[in-house]
Amino acid sequence: MTSFERLVASDPSRDDAYAPRDFDAMLARVIAQPYARVTSWRAFKARVLTGFTTSCAVMAAATYALAGAGPPLVRLTFAAAPASMAAPAPTYATSQKVTVTGSGFASAAPTLLARRISTTVPSLATFTVMAPPSERDAVATLASALGVTLGAPRAIIVAPPGAHEWTARGEGASEAFFARVGGVDLWLYGPGLSAGLPSAPPEATSRGGLSKVEIVQRALEIVHAVGTLDTGVPVVGGGAAFVRGTPTIVVVPILIDGHWSNLSDTVMLDGRGRVISARGAMFSLGPPASYPLISPRAAVSHASEQAAIFAHAVTPLGWSGTEPSGAALPTGALRLSQSIAQYRILVDAHGVGHALPIYQYVGQTNGSRAVVLDALAINPRYLVYEVHGTSTR
Amino acid sequence: MGDVGQGGDVSHRREQAFRALAQKVTPEVGLYLRRRLYPLPASDLDDLVEEVLIVLWRRFDDVPDDAEVAWSIGVARNVLRNAQRSARRASAHVARPVGADASAEDHVVADETVRAALAALSDEDRELLTLHAWDGLGPRELAVTYRITENAAAVRLSRARARFEAQMAEVATW
Incomplete structure (x- = not known):
């Protein structure tokens, strides 16, 4: 898929149609207007929006549901959790505190955001997301794929929590960075990740080297050696081939049940096919389970129950464009007006991630703050909420 | 567009031609606006479409026969800009709106x-x-x-x- 095709695929209204609520009445009003220029027909309906983005931090425990025909579905128990989403990570001896100066993980949040998914179907697959069982083995696999020699791990004192830096010596880079976050192992390999450590020397530009096709093939070999995930068509960028020192960047998107996720394996190689830097994610998906879906309107009615899970500080009033626009909202209430369905990873109490359909709403509070709010899109009979040790539903 | 003739039935013929135009362009205009509506609320979408149609109705004779959708989207573009500008101006004394420095696309892709x-x-x-x-x-x-x-x-x-x-x-x- 080319970059342009990817842009086309990202159309937020790609599969939508638009029809006014009452087109005939709209046309009647329009035609009743005079031909003369009208400068201010539309009522002033400004919405004062400012906002904050809520963060979610969840734990879940699984019990089995008894209801429903067919195979029993895992009943998910969600509970409010501390700020950290990091799964328990092994403890290594730390001889030196390392400060990450540019981890590159800012854009690799431990979530999978598939592009807008259709929720018009009665049920949708969910997946268990599992990091490799052993961090050490995972890093060894990574080192082997990249062709580098692995050193000892060191704890990272800067986010993400539980992250480790592993020294790795290769031709083109000198360090590896590894984090187990939210059921997914995120890794980053490249020069100059940590303060005080030397970067790989810049290579003189000169002619000679691999063709673009060969470089891309080399990148794909690395990606396939690192993981067994379903991947999309690589996106190739960067400088021209044949010029050593001019990097070629190959981005291989990771697919979730055919959906584009916001995770990818990215490899930057020089003109000789040597890895300059790379990053990606390591995890596997369990067999899909098909959970019944509920509508955005129905889901938001359960958002209050999930407020602690998603750390929402407001009480949802409802999801609708039909709410009286002038009605006063109760203190702390929230009126929601748009929703997008997407996949996201939530982590259960055992450190197991689940890729679940979630509605993300945009709305406003009575204080006119813009708010982004989330609610699980699956039928609540398959959900159990535990807040501070109290189980409900 | 719209040489709808002269005489007593001009208004009726103009109205019929405009209805056909509106049927054709409204779905496209609606989707264009929906994609870029943020940070305005979704409840404003129909109002904005209606505002676009009013401009089309007013300037019916200017709409090119072979590019009605493109011309209508040009109108929608201006209508949306005005609405977003008004919303930001109105909110400036209260709080900085979400997306004031970002495009609507930033929030929906x-x-x-x-x-x-x-x-x-x-x-x-x-x-x-x-x-x-x-x-x-x-x-x-x-x-x-x-x-x-x-x-x-x-x-x-x-x-x-x-x-x-x-x-x-x-x-x-x-």
């Missing part, structure tokens, strides 16, 4: 790489590209929307695509 690449483009490039990729406007239609020549639209589009490709490669790095 789920593909992180595409979103980052779009965000790195100029407003003009971003708008041109999404009109092409999402709204299906080619150089000829873009020329109508922007009131420029088709050749100029093709050149702008080509350059915007090149910059987008470069940004897609750039945002993949760290």
Whole structure:
């Protein structure tokens, strides 16, 4: 898929149609207007929006549901959790505190955001997301794929929590960075990740080297050696081939049940096919389970129950464009007006991630703050909420 | 468009022709506005569409026969800009609105790489590209929307695509 095709695929209204609520009445009003220029027909309906983005931090425990025909579905128990989403990570001896100066993980949040998914179907697959069982083995696999020699791990004192830096010596880079976050192992390999450590020397530009096709093939070999995930068509960028020192960047998107996720394996190689830097994610998906879906309107009615899970500080009033626009909202209430369905990873109490359909709403509070709010899109009979040790539903 | 004749039935014929035009362009205009509505609430969408239709009704004789959708999207573009500008102006004394410095596309594109690449483009490039990729406007239609020549639209589009490709490669790095 080319970059342009990817842009086309990202159309937020790609599969939508638009029809006014009452087109005939709209046309009647329009035609009743005079031909003369009208400068201010539309009522002033400004919405004062400012906002904050809520963060979610969840734990879940699984019990089995008894209801429903067919195979029993895992009943998910969600509970409010501390700020950290990091799964328990092994403890290594730390001889030196390392400060990450540019981890590159800012854009690799431990979530999978598939592009807008259709929720018009009665049920949708969910997946268990599992990091490799052993961090050490995972890093060894990574080192082997990249062709580098692995050193000892060191704890990272800067986010993400539980992250480790592993020294790795290769031709083109000198360090590896590894984090187990939210059921997914995120890794980053490249020069100059940590303060005080030397970067790989810049290579003189000169002619000679691999063709673009060969470089891309080399990148794909690395990606396939690192993981067994379903991947999309690589996106190739960067400088021209044949010029050593001019990097070629190959981005291989990771697919979730055919959906584009916001995770990818990215490899930057020089003109000789040597890895300059790379990053990606390591995890596997369990067999899909098909959970019944509920509508955005129905889901938001359960958002209050999930407020602690998603750390929402407001009480949802409802999801609708039909709410009286002038009605006063109760203190702390929230009126929601748009929703997008997407996949996201939530982590259960055992450190197991689940890729679940979630509605993300945009709305406003009575204080006119813009708010982004989330609610699980699956039928609540398959959900159990535990807040501070109290189980409900 | 719209040489609807003279005489006593002019109004009726104009009305009928306008209804046909509205039927044709409303779905496209609605989707164009919905994609870019943020930070305005979804409940404003129908109002904005209606405002576009009012402009079309008022300027019915100016709408080109062979590019009604592109011309209507040009109108929608101005209507949306005015509405968003008004909302920001109204909120300025209270709080800074979400998206004041960002495009609506920043908030609706789920593909992180595409979103980052779009965000790195100029407003003009971003708008041109999404009109092409999402709204299906080619150089000829873009020329109508922007009131420029088709050749100029093709050149702008080509350059915007090149910059987008470069940004897609750039945002993949760290």
